[in-house]
Amino acid sequence: MSFxxxxxxxEEIAQKLNASETxxxxxxxxxxxGMLLSKKLEKTLSEAKSRVEIVLGDEKESAEITPx
Amino acid sequence: xxxxxxxxxxxxxxxxxxxxxxRTLEEGFYGLRVSGExxxxxxxxxxxxxxTLKDSKCALSAIMFKSSAWRxxxxxxxxxxxxxxxxxxxYAARGTYQLKCDTMEKSGSGDILAMLEKRKREYxxxxxxxxxxxxKIPIKPKRVGVVTxxxxxxxxxxxxxLSRRAPSLDILILPATVQGSSGAETIANxxxxxxxxxxxxxxxxxxxxxxxxxxxxxxxxxxxQAIYESEIPVISAxxxxxxxxxxxxxxxxxxxxxxxxxxxxxxxxxxxxQKVESLNLAIHKAMQHRLQLLEHxxxxxxxxxxxxxxxxxxxxxxxANAGQSMSQAYKDKLEKSTQRVLLATRELQALSPLAILAxxxxxxxxxxxxxxxxxxxxxxxxxxxxxxxxxxxxxLIEE
Numbered sequence: 001m002s003f004x005x006x007x008x009x010x011e012e013i014a015q016k017l018n019a020s021e022t023x024x025x026x027x028x029x030x031x032x033x034g035m036l037l038s039k040k041l042e043k044t045l046s047e048a049k050s051r052v053e054i055v056l057g058d059e060k061e062s063a064e065i066t067p068x
Numbered sequence: 069x070x071x072x073x074x075x076x077x078x079x080x081x082x083x084x085x086x087x088x089x090x091r092t093l094e095e096g097f098y099g100l101r102v103s104g105e106x107x108x109x110x111x112x113x114x115x116x117x118x119x120t121l122k123d124s125k126c127a128l129s130a131i132m133f134k135s136s137a138w139r140x141x142x143x144x145x146x147x148x149x150x151x152x153x154x155x156x157x158x159y160a161a162r163g164t165y166q167l168k169c170d171t172m173e174k175s176g177s178g179d180i181l182a183m184l185e186k187r188k189r190e191y192x193x194x195x196x197x198x199x200x201x202x203x204k205i206p207i208k209p210k211r212v213g214v215v216t217x218x219x220x221x222x223x224x225x226x227x228x229x230l231s232r233r234a235p236s237l238d239i240l241i242l243p244a245t246v247q248g249s250s251g252a253e254t255i256a257n258x259x260x261x262x263x264x265x266x267x268x269x270x271x272x273x274x275x276x277x278x279x280x281x282x283x284x285x286x287x288x289x290x291x292x293q294a295i296y297e298s299e300i301p302v303i304s305a306x307x308x309x310x311x312x313x314x315x316x317x318x319x320x321x322x323x324x325x326x327x328x329x330x331x332x333x334x335x336x337x338x339x340x341x342q343k344v345e346s347l348n349l350a351i352h353k354a355m356q357h358r359l360q361l362l363e364h365x366x367x368x369x370x371x372x373x374x375x376x377x378x379x380x381x382x383x384x385x386x387x388a389n390a391g392q393s394m395s396q397a398y399k400d401k402l403e404k405s406t407q408r409v410l411l412a413t414r415e416l417q418a419l420s421p422l423a424i425l426a427x428x429x430x431x432x433x434x435x436x437x438x439x440x441x442x443x444x445x446x447x448x449x450x451x452x453x454x455x456x457x458x459x460x461x462x463x464l465i466e467e
């Protein structure tokens with residue numbers, strides 16, 4: 001799933017959890033799903049996995065990219 | 069007093085004369101535009117600048133107050149040729165005068181500014197700055213390209229801000245010379261390179277603060293053209309807040325500083341992080357609310373428990389009652405049986421042969437222990453046994 005669909009899924013879950021017609025069993029399952037998703041997204045957004053690289057060489061049409 | 073003739077031979081106090089000079093100089097010399105060379109530059113800790121403005125023949129002490137000095141976009145150096153505007157100021161306590169500067173620019177910068185204005189107009193007329201041409205900066209970029217000097221503090225600022233606000237964002241540094249005559253070409257080349265190889269989804273093009281000349285490469289045709297043609301959205305981030313370059317106008321977004329550009333680029337990711345966080349909180353709250361509602365229904369469970377206990381107590385009572393009546397019945401039956409046994413025993417006793425003996429009768433047995441019932445069985449000369457109620461005797465039948 002894409003980031004955006006994940007976000008809207010969590011929004012949907014929050015909405016359903018607030019609706020009184022959702023049963024307790026469903027609520028628990030939704031809650032669990034929501035927590036898993038939000039943890040996953042949080043990880044994607046804040047995990048320090050970024051690469052910092054630098055382009056070497058002056059040739060416009062070729063590039064050697066190495067870690068900075 | 070202003071009439072010169074009145075001064076002739078008039079005795080004046082120092083204050084009188086100084087006041088006169090002050091008024092004459094300050095009212096007569098304002099709105100000045102003075103060119104000269106900076107010498108003996110002394111910035112004070114208060115932020116005011118003290119220096120001497122001189123040329124080959126003369127020198128003039130000068131002051132620039134903090135309120136004006138912060139607007140100057142370069143740090144004056146010994147020997148800098150500058151043009152200042154200002155007025156004369158008399159310091160009465162010392163009887164000295166000085167040039168109080170309001171603005172300062174490097175000599176020739178007026179020409180540079182005029183040239184930039186002209187160029188800006190030209191590109192504007194060509195539609196290079198049109199708002200409808202501006203591309204949207206991606207909200208959640210994956211890789212941000214930075215065209216700047218690889219060794220600059222500006223780059224360090226950008227890296228630091230990005231790693232703090234959007235640690236997941238990849239960064240590609242496209243090193244460029246950001247000042248001097250070769251600057252524009254390398255900057256333009258890096259922008260084109262990023263586009264040709266599609267190296268990133270947003271580009272920051274910029275440098276830290278510097279003099280007007282230092283920032284010039286970002287206003288050169290080559291850079292303007294490269295940014296104009298860039299398919300990757302470009303954020304221009306040149307110098308300080310007060311600085312500007314033509315790249316600011318042609319870029320899709322102008323950031324006041326390189327740090328601000330880093331903040332702009334990471335804002336979307338930061339917002340998303342906050343959104344995820346608040347959604348997480350919302351789910352928690354909803355679940356908590358749900359559980360609280362359930363908790364409110366628990367008192368009914370307590371009522372149920374109470375009625376159950378009541379029911380149990382009732383049954384227990386019944387059981388105890390039943391038990392008691394059962395044991396009563398048993399007791400009754402036992403008593404009845406005892407009575408019957410007693411009665412039977414008595415009946416039995418009445419029928420017992422021993423009871424006959426008690427009345428004085430005697431049982432007669434032969435020597436084999438067989439009861440003798442009649443005369444026939446009682447043979448003469450035989451030994452018999454007579455049994456009484458309290459014992460027995462042997463006897464001999466004689467006839």
